[in-house]
Amino acid sequence: MTELSKIRNFSIVAHIDHGKSTLADRLIQMTGTVAERDMQEQLLDSMDIERERGITIKANTVRIEYPAQDGQTYVLNLIDTPGHVDFGYEVSRSMRAVEGSLLVVDASQGVEAQTLANVYQAIEADHEIVPVLNKVDLPAAEPDRVREQIEDVIGIEAHDAVEISAKTGLGIPDVLEAIVQRLPAPKGDRDAPLKAMLVDSYYDAYLGVVVIIRVIDGVIRKGDRIRMMRTGGTYGIDRLGVFKPAMQNIAELGPGEIGFLTASIKQVRDTRVGDTITHEKKQCATPLPGFKPAQPVVFCGLFPVDSSEFEDLRTAIEKLALNDASFSYEMETSAALGFGFRCGFLGLLHLEVIRDRIEREYDIELITTAPSVVYHIYTRDGAMSELHNPADMPDPATIDHIEEPRIKATILVPDEYLGDVLKLCQDRRGIQLDLTYAGSRAMAVYDLPLNEVVFDFYDRLKSVTKGYASFDYQLEGYRQDTLVKMQVLVNDEPVDALSMMVHRDRAETRGRAMCEKLKELIPRHMFKIPIQAAIGGRVIARETLSAMRKDVTAKCYGGDATRKRKLLDKQKAGKKKMRQFGKVEIPQQAFISALKMDE
Numbered sequence: 154m155t156e157l158s159k160i161r162n163f164s165i166v167a168h169i170d171h172g173k174s175t176l177a178d179r180l181i182q183m184t185g186t187v188a189e190r191d192m193q194e195q196l197l198d199s200m201d202i203e204r205e206r207g208i209t210i211k212a213n214t215v216r217i218e219y220p221a222q223d224g225q226t227y228v229l230n231l232i233d234t235p236g237h238v239d240f241g242y243e244v245s246r247s248m249r250a251v252e253g254s255l256l257v258v259d260a261s262q263g264v265e266a267q268t269l270a271n272v273y274q275a276i277e278a279d280h281e282i283v284p285v286l287n288k289v290d291l292p293a294a295e296p297d298r299v300r301e302q303i304e305d306v307i308g309i310e311a312h313d314a315v316e317i318s319a320k321t322g323l324g325i326p327d328v329l330e331a332i333v334q335r336l337p338a339p340k341g342d343r344d345a346p347l348k349a350m351l352v353d354s355y356y357d358a359y360l361g362v363v364v365i366i367r368v369i370d371g372v373i374r375k376g377d378r379i380r381m382m383r384t385g386g387t388y389g390i391d392r393l394g395v396f397k398p399a400m401q402n403i404a405e406l407g408p409g410e411i412g413f414l415t416a417s418i419k420q421v422r423d424t425r426v427g428d429t430i431t432h433e434k435k436q437c438a439t440p441l442p443g444f445k446p447a448q449p450v451v452f453c454g455l456f457p458v459d460s461s462e463f464e465d466l467r468t469a470i471e472k473l474a475l476n477d478a479s480f481s482y483e484m485e486t487s488a489a490l491g492f493g494f495r496c497g498f499l500g501l502l503h504l505e506v507i508r509d510r511i512e513r514e515y516d517i518e519l520i521t522t523a524p525s526v527v528y529h530i531y532t533r534d535g536a537m538s539e540l541h542n543p544a545d546m547p548d549p550a551t552i553d554h555i556e557e558p559r560i561k562a563t564i565l566v567p568d569e570y571l572g573d574v575l576k577l578c579q580d581r582r583g584i585q586l587d588l589t590y591a592g593s594r595a596m597a598v599y600d601l602p603l604n605e606v607v608f609d610f611y612d613r614l615k616s617v618t619k620g621y622a623s624f625d626y627q628l629e630g631y632r633q634d635t636l637v638k639m640q641v642l643v644n645d646e647p648v649d650a651l652s653m654m655v656h657r658d659r660a661e662t663r664g665r666a667m668c669e670k671l672k673e674l675i676p677r678h679m680f681k682i683p684i685q686a687a688i689g690g691r692v693i694a695r696e697t698l699s700a701m702r703k704d705v706t707a708k709c710y711g712g713d714a715t716r717k718r719k720l721l722d723k724q725k726a727g728k729k730k731m732r733q734f735g736k737v738e739i740p741q742q743a744f745i746s747a748l749k750m751d752e
């Protein structure tokens with residue numbers, strides 16, 4: 154067990170690509186935590202998908218032993234936090250598990266929106282913050298300007314920011330000294346009942362669920378019986394250890410220490426980030442504050458393109474859910490798409506990651522229906538229910554009012570693109586909360602409906618600002634608005650998978666765009682097909698797909714049998730990718746394209 158005064162726990166706060174992983178790797182390498190030959194690029198981002206997409210999804214930790222200039226050896230525990238807005242709650246928990254942060258800012262780029270969001274979490278967790286200016290090797294680096302910017306925009310002292318190049322290794326010893334000298338040692342009581350925070354967990358094929366913990370008070374030992382205070386589960390500890398970054402067993406962990414345990418826990422779902430771990434017998438008096446069960450905010454249907462792969466999809470989803478407590482699912486049937494699952498995600502990135510993994514790791518092609526947020530439906534009898542799927546909307550006559558989730562979005566953008574950004578936010582029913590300038594950049598804070606953001610807001614923002622804007626958001630709560638369910642009818646039959654919730658004022662535009670798109674996507678039939686968008690019983694947009702004049706084979710007059718054959722075969726192959734809907738066949742592609750509607 155390590156003495157409290159010799160421990161420093163910290164996280165690294167940075168915007169994507171500012172060099173968090175490179176710096177972490179350097180710290181590990183420079184302290185000899187791993188032998189040079191074992192050094193693999195970006196040790197902390199362990200999953201392939203993370204590496205490919207260049208994002209950090211799950212929190213991870215490493216214990217570094219550092220002989221400091223004062224002659225003492227310190228234990229430095231780094232907790233790597235997820236870098237994306239979707240994982241905000243997990244970031245906030247990891248932050249509570251450490252006492253300080255390195256704020257890494259790319260000296261050639263400056264402060265970005267995500268830097269702000271994460272640094273505010275660190276400030277909220279009472280962290281001591283050491284600013285680190287990275288990439289000073291780049292000719293475009295302007296450390297002095299960025300130092301000023303940190304002081305102006307974030308409002309923390311930055312004159313003693315450490316200048317480094319994580320790439321060349323310049324300044325890394327200064328970072329290590331700053332961690333020891335400027336970050337506080339943890340506090341804790343060795344003799345108090347055990348109180349540890351569940352920081353993160355993951356599934357390991359050999360060990361089962363591995364739980365990452367931070368001990369606050371007391372001592373945890375191998376063989377102890379523990380209780381998770383929020384979920385109520387009790388377990389016997391099989392294995393206790395630390396990450397260096399490879400797993401190393403250890404007999405006990407005391408106050409201030411960070412490590413892992415395994416305890417024959419079957420699924421990640423049984424471990425909730427933010428839960429308090431104590432001894433089964435001698436329990437601590439109160440659990441840690443701020444615990445929040447994971448709450449999916451974006452829902453969509455996932456259906457196999459090939460309906461015979463439904464069981465494979467079920468297996469894939471069950472396996473992924475075992476390892477991800479924030480991903481929820483239930484079976485869903487759609488008249489148009491057959492059997493599938495309604496799934497809940499923390500945000501769009503989370504959705505994309507899961508979808509990618511199903512397609513790649515399980516080789517199942519998927520159809521994704523329109524992502525939808527969760528609405529609160531208040532019926533006339535005063536009851537409130539959550540609506541996860543527009544298809545389940547109750548009879549409008551019974552509804553008193555509907556509330557939708559709103560977010561607070563922070564956008565940082567160079568001045569020249571500000572006009573376009575403001576227009577985009579306005580178009581998405583945004584309410585401006587704040588607009589400030591820092592140097593040549595503006596920071597706009599908007600209250601926006603989550604529904605208007607989940608579709609393609611981020612893509613639009615990137616395209617109107619040529620990629621220069623950065624964006625971050627957090628959920629703010631629910632507000633009433635005039636929301637309606639828009640249905641799509643093809644040949645007078647409603648197609649549920651295309652239903653969506655829209656604001657009343659925008660329904661016509663959306664409806665028209667949807668009908669036009671479907672007219673292009675649905676092939677002609679032998680009869681005329683009306684395509685309509687409707688609210689309740691009222692049609693708000695309509696297109697008509699005219700009938701095919703003749704049999705396609707008619708033009709192959711008479712004799713040429715092979716040609717006729719070929720044409721029929723081609724038609725048949727095309728049909729496989731269609732879904733029969735009433736008398737109409739709708740191609741799979743239509744579901745995807747019609748939902749990815751640009752305005």
Ligand SMILES: Nc1nc2c(ncn2[C@@H]2O[C@H](COP(=O)(O)OP(=O)(O)OP(=O)(O)O)[C@@H](O)[C@H]2O)c(=O)[nH]1
Nearest residue numbers: 169170171172173174175207208236288318319320
């Ligand atoms: N020139 C230069 N490039 C650097 C430096 N540090 C990191 N980079 C490069 O910047 C890019 C992003 O670095 P990462 O360490 O992956 O950034 P990150 O913040 O961990 O990014 P995420 O994992 O996506 O959050 C990589 O191509 C690095 O090689 C530096 O000091 N100088």
